[in-house]
Amino acid sequence: MFGYPVSLELANHCGVVVGTDAVALGKVEGLLAGGATDVLVVAEGPTRRLDRLRQDPRVRVERRPFRPEDLDGAFLCVASATTREERDAIARAGRTRGVLMNVIDDVANCDWAAPAVVRRGDLVIAIATGGASPALARRLREELEQRFGHHWAEIVELVGRVREETLPLLSDLEERAQRWRLALDLDEAEALVRTGRREDLHDRLVGRLVGDRLEEESA
Numbered sequence: 001m002f003g004y005p006v007s008l009e010l011a012n013h014c015g016v017v018v019g020t021d022a023v024a025l026g027k028v029e030g031l032l033a034g035g036a037t038d039v040l041v042v043a044e045g046p047t048r049r050l051d052r053l054r055q056d057p058r059v060r061v062e063r064r065p066f067r068p069e070d071l072d073g074a075f076l077c078v079a080s081a082t083t084r085e086e087r088d089a090i091a092r093a094g095r096t097r098g099v100l101m102n103v104i105d106d107v108a109n110c111d112w113a114a115p116a117v118v119r120r121g122d123l124v125i126a127i128a129t130g131g132a133s134p135a136l137a138r139r140l141r142e143e144l145e146q147r148f149g150h151h152w153a154e155i156v157e158l159v160g161r162v163r164e165e166t167l168p169l170l171s172d173l174e175e176r177a178q179r180w181r182l183a184l185d186l187d188e189a190e191a192l193v194r195t196g197r198r199e200d201l202h203d204r205l206v207g208r209l210v211g212d213r214l215e216e217e218s219a
Helices: 019-024 027-033 047-051 083-096 134-147 151-169 173-183 186-194 198-218
Strands: 014-019 038-042 060-063 075-080 098-101 116-120 125-126
Touching: 014 019, 014 027, 019 027, 019 047, 027 038, 027 173, 047 060, 047 098, 075 083, 083 098, 116 134, 116 151, 116 198, 125 134, 125 151, 151 198, 173 198, 186 198
Parallel strands: 014 038, 014 075, 038 060, 075 098
Antiparallel strands: 116 125
16 A cells, blocks of 8 residues: 655645544644645644644634535645544545545545655655554654754755756766766765764865866866
């Protein structure tokens, strides 16, 4: 199940979170962390969390039972419900509207699965077990959180900057990929950034990637 991993663009699409349990499990915050800019929450609790969420301009909170029309115009939905009948009804309402559905603990009513995620800026590491063991996915996430500390957000930002700077001199895709394979040493990158030597890493990468091209231009 759920064997094809993707990263979705959530900005400018409506996401819907239905049910108290879905809210309590942090599904709204998960969508926001993934870039969602318009989230409708339909739930009667938990009260404190709903009070906090409604302060976010990206979130609309409706404290009431679910209605099928709540999914009009939605892109995806995460839902929870107590009974099989309720879960089936929510999934049916979404699928008839073309909404990507995830009904918690109800695989038959899911079109997608939310992996365990480690976020470090633009670096996103997702761990999935096909629904077989959420506990294992969570444990692996905890280990990866220790391995990839918050300094990895800086590494990703810097490497992205170098890519943009060097792209005009590396127009050939195959050559660019080969040069990056030779230029990027992850252990070195981590050591330099952790010791505050970001610009050293920047200069080393640029030199390895396009140093010869820059010398040709200056000759």
